[in-house]
Structures are given as C-alpha cells and as structure tokens.
Amino acid sequence: MSRFTLLLLAMLAATPAFCQIKSTQDGKTLFVATRGDDAMSKILIIDAETQETQRVCAIPGTLGDFILSSDETKLIIASYWLPRLGEVCVMDLASGDVEAKIPVGYCPEGLVLHPDGRTLYVANRFSTDVSVVDLEEKTELRRVKMIHEPVSLDITPDGRTLFVANFLPLAVWDATTDEDPVVSTKISWVDTETFAQGSIPLPNGCTSLRGVRVSPDGRHVFAVCTMSRYLMPTTQVERGWMNTSAVAVVNAETRTLIDVFLLDDIDRGAANPWDALLTPDGKTLLVSHGGTHEISVIDAEAVLEKLLTPKDPARKTAPPSSDLSFLRGIRTRVPLTGNGPRYMTLVGEKLYVAMHFSDSVAVVDLTEKTQTGEISLPSETPTPARLGERLFHDANKCFQQWETCATCHPDGRTDGLAWDLLNDGMGNPKKTKSLLFASSPCMAHGVLKDTEAAVKSQFRMVQFHPVEDEEITAVVAYLKSLTPIPSPHVAEAETLRRGSQLFKTAQCDTCHSGEHFTDRQPHDVGTKNLYDRRSEFITPSLREVWPTAPYLHDGRYLTIPELLRIRKHGNQNDILNTLTDEEIIDLAEYVLSL
Numbered sequence: 001m002s003r004f005t006l007l008l009l010a011m012l013a014a015t016p017a018f019c020q021i022k023s024t025q026d027g028k029t030l031f032v033a034t035r036g037d038d039a040m041s042k043i044l045i046i047d048a049e050t051q052e053t054q055r056v057c058a059i060p061g062t063l064g065d066f067i068l069s070s071d072e073t074k075l076i077i078a079s080y081w082l083p084r085l086g087e088v089c090v091m092d093l094a095s096g097d098v099e100a101k102i103p104v105g106y107c108p109e110g111l112v113l114h115p116d117g118r119t120l121y122v123a124n125r126f127s128t129d130v131s132v133v134d135l136e137e138k139t140e141l142r143r144v145k146m147i148h149e150p151v152s153l154d155i156t157p158d159g160r161t162l163f164v165a166n167f168l169p170l171a172v173w174d175a176t177t178d179e180d181p182v183v184s185t186k187i188s189w190v191d192t193e194t195f196a197q198g199s200i201p202l203p204n205g206c207t208s209l210r211g212v213r214v215s216p217d218g219r220h221v222f223a224v225c226t227m228s229r230y231l232m233p234t235t236q237v238e239r240g241w242m243n244t245s246a247v248a249v250v251n252a253e254t255r256t257l258i259d260v261f262l263l264d265d266i267d268r269g270a271a272n273p274w275d276a277l278l279t280p281d282g283k284t285l286l287v288s289h290g291g292t293h294e295i296s297v298i299d300a301e302a303v304l305e306k307l308l309t310p311k312d313p314a315r316k317t318a319p320p321s322s323d324l325s326f327l328r329g330i331r332t333r334v335p336l337t338g339n340g341p342r343y344m345t346l347v348g349e350k351l352y353v354a355m356h357f358s359d360s361v362a363v364v365d366l367t368e369k370t371q372t373g374e375i376s377l378p379s380e381t382p383t384p385a386r387l388g389e390r391l392f393h394d395a396n397k398c399f400q401q402w403e404t405c406a407t408c409h410p411d412g413r414t415d416g417l418a419w420d421l422l423n424d425g426m427g428n429p430k431k432t433k434s435l436l437f438a439s440s441p442c443m444a445h446g447v448l449k450d451t452e453a454a455v456k457s458q459f460r461m462v463q464f465h466p467v468e469d470e471e472i473t474a475v476v477a478y479l480k481s482l483t484p485i486p487s488p489h490v491a492e493a494e495t496l497r498r499g500s501q502l503f504k505t506a507q508c509d510t511c512h513s514g515e516h517f518t519d520r521q522p523h524d525v526g527t528k529n530l531y532d533r534r535s536e537f538i539t540p541s542l543r544e545v546w547p548t549a550p551y552l553h554d555g556r557y558l559t560i561p562e563l564l565r566i567r568k569h570g571n572q573n574d575i576l577n578t579l580t581d582e583e584i585i586d587l588a589e590y591v592l593s594l
Helices: 299-307 384-392 451-460 469-481 493-505 561-565 581-592
Strands: 018-024 029-033 041-047 054-062 061-068 074-081 085-092 098-103 109-112 119-124 129-134 140-146 152-156 161-166 186-191 197-202 206-214 218-229 243-251 256-260 274-277 283-291 294-297 331-335 341-347 348-357 361-367 370-376
Touching: 018 061, 018 348, 029 061, 041 061, 041 074, 054 074, 074 109, 085 109, 085 119, 098 140, 098 341, 109 161, 119 152, 119 161, 129 152, 161 206, 161 218, 197 256, 206 243, 206 274, 218 256, 218 274, 243 274, 243 283, 243 299, 256 299, 283 299, 283 341, 294 299, 294 341, 331 370, 384 469, 451 469, 561 581
Parallel strands: 018 341, 061 109, 109 152, 152 206, 274 341
Antiparallel strands: 018 029, 029 041, 041 054, 061 074, 074 085, 085 098, 109 119, 119 129, 129 140, 152 161, 161 186, 186 197, 206 218, 218 243, 243 256, 274 283, 283 294, 294 331, 341 348, 348 361, 361 370
8 A cells, every 4th residue: 555545534633624626527426625734634434325434535735636547546636745845646436545656746736638648738826837748658748838826627529629727817006106006816727738828817806716607618717716906995895896706708710809797786796706616518607705605506508608799888887896786686695604615526506615714615506596405515613713714714794795814814924915904094005925934013004003903903994794702812822833845946055055145245134034934023124105104014024925926015026136136125234236137136046935
C-alpha cells in the first residue's frame, strides 16, 4: 500500500470542511472531499441510497480538486502541500493503490478531462498556469500561462476549446488622473490543438470569478462572479450599491462576452455565488450561493433568449448587469439547511450540494425545486477560528444578505479592488488589504486601534448589521489563524542573497522590520495621491506580498520593480538611484519570495 492507503475515519484528526463532491453516472456512489490541514485531506466514498460512508481515502496535503476517470474505475486527484508542491495522483478505486503521481503547478484547484479521456487539464492557481497532462504516459506535457490565479476550467464537447476562470483582476488604477479605472477579471480561452490563446474581459468591477461551465451543446459558457460597484462610496448596501452577484455568459464559438446578468433580487442579495452546473439538456442553470445558503434554479433557455433578443432602442431598459429584476419569473431560490453550499453534483433530477461549514450534503429534488433530504457527515466540535470563518462567509450577517466579509476579502485576502470606506472619511479610496497578520493599528492610516475594532467596524459600517461580542471574538480568532502561503517566486539562492543584502543596503528594513517585515508605524514615503487627506501610512507587512499586486495603498503599480524604479518607494538617502536594473530585479525577487 502507498501513502494513499485507505484509512479509518477516526484516524483523521482535522475538523471536516466538506467542499468537493462528485458522483458516478448511475448516482449510486457519492465522493465527498475535504480540505484538511497541510498534512492530510480525505475523500469519503458514500452509498447514496443508504447514506453510509463505505470507505475513506486519505490524501496527503490539501486537496484542490478531484474527478472520476472516463470509465469510473479511478479517482484523479489534485493536491498540494507546503512548500510549493503540487501533483496529480491517479488512484485505483478497487484497490486504493496509486498508479501514478504526476507533478504539476503550484496549488492545483481545477481539473477537467478532454473528451478523449486521456488528456487532463489542471488549473494551477498560484503558479498562474494550466498544466496539460497525458494520463497514459503519466507525464505533464506543457504549461500554458494564464492571467491571474486560475481556479476553474471547462472544455467544449468537441475538446477544441478550454475556458479558464481567472479568479481575481490584475489591473492598475492610477489615482493621479481623473479617469475612471477599469478593473475586472477575465475568462481565458485556449485552443487545445494549436495552444493559441486569448482572454475575454468582464465588465468593470467583476472579481472572484469561478465555476466556469460550458453548455452541453458547446455554444455557451457560464461563469459565476461578484460584480462590485467599487467606484461608489460604501454608504449603503441596498439594491446592490456595493456588491452584486452575477453570471457571465460567453459565446463559446466566437469567444466573446454576450453579457453579465445579476442573481440578486431588488431587496435581497444572493451573496457569494460559488459553483455552476447545467443540466444535461442545457435547459437549466444551477448556481450555489455560499453566503445565502441556497441554490438558484434558473431557466437557462429564457436567460439566453433575453440576452440575445435585440433591444428596442426606443424602450429604455436597464442592462442585465444592473437589472435586479432580470431573473423575475425564470428563477427559483431554493433555501438549504446547513451552512455554506459550494460544489454540486447532479444525478438525474437529484442535486447533491456539499455544505462547507455544516459537514453535510443537501439533497435537492429539481422537479419539486425543494430540498428533500440531508446526508450527515462525520463532524467535530468546531474551534473558535472555524466558527469565525463561518461568520466571515455568512451573508445573514449583512443587511438584506448582499455580501459577506469574504466578498471583499476572499480567503481573508484581497479582491483586487479599491474601495472608498467611511472609517477614514469619504472620497479617498484605497485598495482592499489582505487580512493576513491583521494587527494594531488597522487600516491604511491606522484609524482603528486593533483587530477587534476593525471587525466591529466592518459589520457596522460595511454590512450594516449588528453582531454580538462573541461573534466578533470568533472572527478575530479566524483572522489570527490565517497563515502565509509560501511564495511561488523561487529565485536562485545567489539572487536571494544579493536581494537580501540590497534590502538592508537600501534601508528597506528601517520600516519593513521584524518577523512580519513591518514596524506597524505611520510613515510619509511620498505616496499620497490627489484623493488622500493624509500623507502618512502604516507600514504594510511584506509577508505574502506576492499575490497582492497592484501595489501601494491605491494600487498604482503593477510590479515591484516599477514601485522601486519609477515610484522610488522608500528611496532613503537617494540609494535606489544608485542601483542598477539588475540590482532592482534582485531586490524585487527577494521581496516577492517572502
């Protein structure tokens, strides 16, 4: 037996977090996967009729995704563990033995099989690429570069075009100009024969793109995202003033965007859309809402008809991307017991939904459009951090369920947008900060004394919802439990040595000091823009700075070398002016490795 041996459930100590689910085509067997700690994850093999767990497969590392082979005799599993190791394993279901372990990119989070059953595509989130894997030869054939954090992918039925969801936007807003920024994520496409590729930009403010799905006829692509109104000050949440939930629809043949439509109602949000599925006939689109604990059952044919019917120029109507009544009469919202629906699998008219925070699987009858059952899974008493994580992702803690803390801080990090929050006055937007190492004082100017005050401010002034003291304590525990992800920037040892020395020579460690590379003090380093009222900013940590581009408090620079060479950030005693371009690169590589 390999290290992928089948274990008893009692041997797995991590608190369950059920997040991936698949089924055999006959619907008799369910496979429910969890993300455990860095040492172990697991896949539960469940008899759908008896709802009993038949076996448990132990998976080293953090599970990113898994699928069944074409003949359903094998599990194809993507997992990763620290530091920076990612691989695809092929497990024989009969024996539990691993037939192949194939190295891929960093943090594989999405898998799809080519119709030939042999070629596998892997979305590697933090190496920002897609691996092309030959399962028969058991080798990675090539890597295809993506735009920014690919997390989900799907392929057309003819196998010709691969569509990839880039999770976050990667764009610059130069606040020194009066022009409105355009910051949005993109859907990438790849020709699987020629490996030509391109991208499909989504409208301004689209972020947290995931759940990309190709229609069964191969003509359309659907992907869920958050559509943020980040150019507006955060004075209210009603009618999607800050955030709305949306589906982008793409013409798969022309590889162009048709439009984006909203999932919310006029007086009720549909926060944190997570996964999308289409029924085999393509007539129904299913969307899970991780924040509002429900699924949407949508008439896909009616959606396409509304999007593709020529508009009457004489009739003034709102575009689908701002029409909160777009789905009226063609969508049913199905509430679910449990908490945090994410991934789904469909068997006939029965939909199984993995509930991330309640250790259960909801069973939905699509004919009746109602939940008809629930499969309880093994669970443990949640820790305070786990309770805090659940609250962090719960839209019930927002007025009319428009958003959650995770809407702007996915995974506790950043959505890549700049927001005009009210805690330091109106009219001075700043890029969303990662909450890793959240400590005192908080916010760019340090206007909030500590993490507890910042969390309370988030609920009161952004989500407009009261919370109890114990809930604030739990969310703070979750934020303090966040740990840095090792950087994918792996430079040669000599480069890092030179960069480390230059970091000291350029006196970067004057402000970026200590374990977290911050002195937590305010400094004026000449970064004030025309909207800022103050010139001093709290030194940010440089730990895990690599995924937070664009840089500075207003997201003005796309790369660290630009920040150092053009902005001359932290140019103490004119030292940066003396550095060569090669030395700037060495310094940047060191910073990006932290």
